[in-house]
Amino acid sequence: MKEEVVIGLEVHIQLMTKAKMFCHCSTDYIGKEPNTNTCPVCLGLPGSLPVLNKKVLEFAVRTALALNCKINQISRFHRKNYFYPDLPKAYQISQYDLPLGVGGYMEISLPESGEKRRIGITRVHIEEDAGKLVHEGDIASSAYSLVDYNRCGIPLAEIVTEPDFRSPEEARIFLVKLRSIVQHLGVCDGNMEEGSLRCDANVSVRPAKSKSLGTKAEVKNMNSFRAVKKALQFEVDRQKKLLSEGEKVIQETRHWDESKNITVSMRSKEEAHDYRYFPEPDLLPLQVDLKMIEEIRRNLPELPEVRKERFTKDYQIPEYDAEILTSSKVLGDYYEKACSLYNNTKILSNWIMGELMRYLNEEKIEIEDSPISSENLVGLLILIDEGVISGKMAKIVFEKMFKTGKKASQIVKESEVIQITDKNELIEIVDRVISENPKSIEDFNQGKEKALNYLVGQVMRYTKGKAKPDFVFEAIKQRIKR
């Protein structure tokens, strides 16, 4: 049987407003002393009431518009009721039957086939984040749980897609692009590790060409793009195996265990919560008038798709390069800054996508924390152009720059890796190499041009790579001919 994979995503993004969703507490909660970033409202103390931060609405409308959603001019809040220690009111203020945005889409391009896919966005709604449980050791061995409410009330936008993905890779590509979009919008920093962008997925498998959906499992706790792809692939394989063995997939919630690389069952459908949604009586219906929608639409910043096209046009780089360079807001900014200082935009793109990204990935450093600024990268390239260092040497200098954060010129000065441009000094070495290698001279004289390369290599060896290769080549040629 040929199967088809069906995946839909539910993505939560923390909105980077200054204040929390319903109170004046700061959204800058990471690293703060537990339970210090709170007030009666976000602690859900008896008698406290929520008041919507208008900025949250603006950020969410921006997000929904960027995802081509229709904005419901009147939407409303519902209470989602469930007991958990990190949820101090025992309900989450969320949206239910009338979300802020509906019926949108996002286009993604699949690099392997070059195919473009339109992924449907079912809805975009806003809700409040919960706190966090903290355990000594891990949750299974700890004798008690501690609660940190600092995150309570951080505004979230939940983005729900249609079940339009046909592979884990498509889901990953979508997620990367979504992150870039919300970064470009300035509504979310998109940091998956820190949880400012979180993703759950509904996964099912069905016979190819079938119209109805197979039984789905919901996969949670994927904390990186890599984890998303791995977890979804595991889940797809698990379900395919079950089906091939004639067994049934159970509707359940499964947890991705990063250390074991498996998904494990958390709860089945029977154990699923009845959230007893009902309209939140403490808040008035949300009203977004057309004027506000149009104003936000007019002021939308340049989005990655448009930026990508501009990059291919303005900087004359391939679409593939442009796609990668706009996959994160800061990366795009890095590139553009460099381009403003340096003309060879393709060389820049090569260095950024090659050396820089390789080191960043190896060291797990985000581009915003890159030890090499775009100015310093350009500084390195200028040294190459001026013939101060060779391309090969530049890679060594680059590594040192990455490790120390120093400028290229400083490293070159300190380690004396300046190329030998003094002709007299070079001639001596060239003569020595020629006298030591009569066989090569003979070969050259018999028409073997390649023999020269060997001699050049020898000169480079004596100069410890400090000589400029084309210069050496010319010098040897001149000496032999004479």
Place this chain on the structure above:
Amino acid sequence: MTLNQLTAHEITRLIREKKVTAQEVILDIFDQIDKVDNLIKAFLVLTREEAFKQAKGIDTKVKNGDELPPLAGVAIAIKDILAVQGVETTCGSKILKGFIPPYNATVITRLKEAGAIIIGKTNMDEFAMGSSTENSAFGPTYNPWDLERVPGGSSGGSAAAVAADETIVALGTDTGGSIRQPASLCGMVGLKPTYGRVSRYGLIAYASSLDQIGPITKDVIDCTLAMKVISGIDIHDSTSANIPVPDYLTSCREGIEDLKIGVPQEYFIEGIDQEVKIAIDRALKLFESLGAKIEEVSLPHTEYSLPAYYLIATAEASSNLARYDGVQYGYRADNYKDLLFMYKKTRSEGFGDEVKRRIMLGTYALSSGYYDAYYLKAQKVRTLIKEDFDKAFEKYDILITPTSPTPAFKLNEKMADPLIMYLSDIYTIPINLAGIPAISLNCGYSKNNLPIGLQIIGKPFDEETIIRAAYNFEQNNDVEKKKPEINPARCKEEA
């Protein structure tokens, strides 16, 4: 006559005229509390020290010739459902035992700024669920008019404290009649404002779409003074309305010749006590004699009010009370093996029977598969009830009904049958569902010397007119105004 027996407008005048000091007022108040509260049991907490400190501050202002705020020196008792910073606030429940709010309700902030002196927190039915104050986890409150009877509820402690001259003014809250019914049963004036008139910030929610804070006072003028201070938009409550607060004190003194009064026929059917009916009829004649026009009116959906209320209020309560889980504050059970067990044990031990009954009812009403049939249907009925009132108010300025079908009943009389108890609020509940204002004031006494209350219902945000009608009635009522005789000797004998 001691100072605690006076009204707020008398006291503020005397303090302004430097005839008495705020400290003298507070002294008399606590004297009375010390004398009678072991019988009445209106208070759960007294804030004696803070009250004297505040009184001293006001006396200093008087001495310095500073301008005095409107309620300077007025003792006020606060229903224990309102957050007062630094003072234990329990909602009459074991589950909140020991909970000390780190913040003030908006009404508390406003009252303090207005110079009112908070003397303590009053007893109530647990989480305002009840009509007799018998559902308090800390024991019942007794009606000053007859210590064998209930003061009504859920703001029974507040109403009894005012009636027993243990305070000058009190705050109550009203979700289905919890200000008006106890005011009626204790012979005081109680006003439930329009939903949105008074900020609910700091009011511990029972049913968020119905709850309102209002004053319980000895007369209508005091009601206007308190309303002026606590009303108006608040940035902390999204449902508070941005509608100007009129000068009730001035406008209430105008006549009522222009008023058209509707009398809903559905409120005078079976279950109504004959003495109550007679008292209301007499009151209506008085209104007529003052120039008002009186006609019968129909509110056809009245009979569905009670069922709709007990679905909507309990549904919201089931959600509002879910936060009492033993995690962050209040009561937590001992000896639990896991989280779920801790929740169950804490809530089983922490809540009383009536609260559990309503949480279960509300949980059921919101459950998947039942939502449409119960909660949604009840909301539709609520709309119909509101439309009944809208229609009536096209023709009439105010509506008049009894506040409660009977005068104060005996303790334990209705505890065995919740449905009988629920009927105590049959005349007050529709008003909460419609979100409109209503005032209850005394219109006479039964043969047993129990107060009987009259309810005047107004248009949304038209507290002004019901207050004016109430003031005119109060000034012209030919039934002599009485004070309860609290007889410690008799009660001790029986005990």
